[in-house]
Amino acid sequence: MKFTSYNKAMEYLYAAAPMFTRIGKAAYKANLDNTLRLDSYFNHPHRTYKTIHIAGTNGKGTVAHTLAAILMDAGYKTGLYTSPHIKDFRERIKINGLNIDETYILDFLNKHHKIIDEIKPSFFEITTLMAFSYFADENVDIAVIETGLGGRLDSTNVITPILSIITNIGWDHSDLLGDSLQKIAGEKAGIIKKHVPVIVGEHQEETDNVFIEKACKEDTELYFADDVYTVQQFFITQNQLLQITISKRSQIVYPGLKFQLQGFYQLKNIPTILTAVDILKEIGLYISDANVYRAFRNVVDLTQFRGRWQILNIKPLIIADIGHNKPALEQNMLQLQALKKEKLFLIIGFMNDKDVHSMLSLLPKDAIYFFTEAPLPRSMNSEQLQQLAENYGLFGQVEPNVRKALEKAKQLAKNNDVIYIGGSTFIVAEVL
Numbered sequence: 001m002k003f004t005s006y007n008k009a010m011e012y013l014y015a016a017a018p019m020f021t022r023i024g025k026a027a028y029k030a031n032l033d034n035t036l037r038l039d040s041y042f043n044h045p046h047r048t049y050k051t052i053h054i055a056g057t058n059g060k061g062t063v064a065h066t067l068a069a070i071l072m073d074a075g076y077k078t079g080l081y082t083s084p085h086i087k088d089f090r091e092r093i094k095i096n097g098l099n100i101d102e103t104y105i106l107d108f109l110n111k112h113h114k115i116i117d118e119i120k121p122s123f124f125e126i127t128t129l130m131a132f133s134y135f136a137d138e139n140v141d142i143a144v145i146e147t148g149l150g151g152r153l154d155s156t157n158v159i160t161p162i163l164s165i166i167t168n169i170g171w172d173h174s175d176l177l178g179d180s181l182q183k184i185a186g187e188k189a190g191i192i193k194k195h196v197p198v199i200v201g202e203h204q205e206e207t208d209n210v211f212i213e214k215a216c217k218e219d220t221e222l223y224f225a226d227d228v229y230t231v232q233q234f235f236i237t238q239n240q241l242l243q244i245t246i247s248k249r250s251q252i253v254y255p256g257l258k259f260q261l262q263g264f265y266q267l268k269n270i271p272t273i274l275t276a277v278d279i280l281k282e283i284g285l286y287i288s289d290a291n292v293y294r295a296f297r298n299v300v301d302l303t304q305f306r307g308r309w310q311i312l313n314i315k316p317l318i319i320a321d322i323g324h325n326k327p328a329l330e331q332n333m334l335q336l337q338a339l340k341k342e343k344l345f346l347i348i349g350f351m352n353d354k355d356v357h358s359m360l361s362l363l364p365k366d367a368i369y370f371f372t373e374a375p376l377p378r379s380m381n382s383e384q385l386q387q388l389a390e391n392y393g394l395f396g397q398v399e400p401n402v403r404k405a406l407e408k409a410k411q412l413a414k415n416n417d418v419i420y421i422g423g424s425t426f427i428v429a430e431v432l
Contacts, residue, residue, distance in 0.1 A: 002110060006102040009109040010089060013123070016116055034121040035155040038129045041115055045129075045136035046159045049079070052144045052276070053159055055151040055188045056167025058328050059201060059269040062261060063167055064146045065305040066273050069295035071142055072096050072302055074287045079135035079143030081156070083124065086307050086322075086429045093131040095138055097303045104134055124148045128155040142285075152190020162283055164191050164198040167272055169207045170327040185210040197221040197279050201272040223279070229253075229271035236262055240311060241297065244270060257293065260300045263309030263321065265331035307428045309335070315415040317341070318406075320432065322425040324351070326358045332422065333362050341418040343368060345409040347402065349427040350385065351378045359423070360392045368412070369396025370405040374426035402430035 003009040039046075052067060054060050061082055068080040078096055085091040090099035108130055109116075116126055128148075135143045145161070147154040169185045185207035192198045192214045200211050203224050215222035232252070233245040241258040244267070254274070259266060274292075281287055299305060309332070312318040317339070323332050336344070344367040350356045351374075371386040373379040382400045389395070399405035402421070409419045421431055 001113060003106060003113075006106050009106045012113065013109060013126070016113075016120075032153060032155070032158065034119050034125045035128065035158055037119055038115070038121060038125060039132075039158050042129050042133055044158075045132040046143070046145075048136045049140050050142040051159045051161040052142065052163045052165065052280075053147070053156065053161040053191050054144065054165045054167065055147040055154070055191050056165070056201065057170035057184070057188075057325065058265070058323075059167035059272065060146045061305065062266060062269045062308065063165060063201075063272050063276070064144045065303040066261075066269070066295060066299050067276055068094075068097075068144045069299045069302040070273075070277060070287060070291055071144070071285075073291040073295045074285070076141040076285070077139065079131070079138075079140040080303065081128070081131040081135075081143065082146040083127075083148050084425055086425065086432055091304070092127060093134055094303065095135070095140060099304075100131075100134055104137075105130070108133065122155075125155045132159075147188075147191065150187040150190070152187050154191075157191055160193055161196055163276060163279055164193060164196055165201070165272060165276060166191070166198065166211065167201040167269065168327075169204055170325060181206040182210055186214075189214040192218050192220065194218045195220050197223065197283075199223045199225055199272060199275050199279065202226045202268060223275055225271040225275040228275045228278070231267045231270060234264070234267060242266060246270060246274070248274075254289065254292065257296055259296045260298060261305070261308050262311075263332070264335045265323070265328065266308075306432055307425065310428075310432070312421075312431070313419075316410070316413040316417040316419055318410075318419045318421070320421040320428045322428045323422060324354060324424045326355060326362065329359050329362050329422070332420075333364065336418070336420055337364060339418055341416060342414065343417040345370070345413055345417065345419040346396075347372055347405045347409060347419065347421045347427070348385070348389075348423040349373045349382065349402065350380045350423045351376075351426070352380045353378060354424075356380060356385070356388060360389055360394065363389075363392065363394055365393045367394070367396075368409075369394055370409055371396060371398050372402045372405045372427060373400050374402065374424060374430060376426055379424075379426070402427055406431055 068078050071078040080094040093100040166188050242262040244257050307322040310320045346367045347370045349372040371382045373382040382398045386398050
């Protein structure tokens, strides 16, 4: 079998490897057997460069992209592996902010499709080894690696990084990771390795001991980022940047730090990123304050990071955000309610395997709704969503096509109104 084009190769990959994005739980492999076989077959490519490993419920993408931007600005050739993609598969695998080449993917699948047919890995398993191999072949200095789901049994967990980061713990994928925050934390803590320093983004009473015990067992240093850095003040500047006043153990540091990502939930991620910078400098990487300032201000431009409180239009104000679980949506609704506006329109859709009831309970009753769905088997039916929403006092019309829903909202909205698009990465993907 020989693939003659990138599109043919991608058709094969999507067909041959079950994909969590599309079918959910059935694509999840609760062991590392396939990954270990693939890693051996590819001769452990991740051992040829340094890695940073990131797990957590929310904030993984922001921490990964911002650290990658900082490392790039500091002159390191930097790989970045994240998921899911928003529009183009190649977004998952980047070097210095540029997507993996189509020709590399075509050559990779032509060369290795026999092992894929033999092992029958999941989409994420084979994609992970593709990323590791690409970074090795392109001689990166360092790669920032984001887990797909969980940590302990995640395909990325074959690496031995120089730093592990767990952003936070919240209720997401509890059907796969456990029915308590402690169990979910235990899965995320699985990325903690012997003698590899680990950062946990924020203290949480239910889960702190899980990380403390695991760090003791692995004889490694554990840092809680919110013990080190505290956000004192913040505001949105006229040119749409999040400006932060931050202190390190009561001393103001990085005065006038501006972040291109302006969602208020980023305030939880900033201490994690800055603590990581401190440890990377201790390990021996050269990162200056100027690198940090430039990377924060230009992270979207440097890494093509999208879908996080992304402003699509000013009048009316149109915001798209991929927050798709209760903690993320809660922060978004607080920021949305704080905006000056006349009317609020929400274009909302969810995946079937999410805790939709808890998210509907967070949504404002005074908004005008368009209930929609992404073109995926995992999507919740928009008519079913409308019926559920009515139980929470949320009313509006059904429009299964996300782009048509946005067009209808724009026809109704005036200059001083706000339109918010969200509930799922895949809803946002339809409008970007």
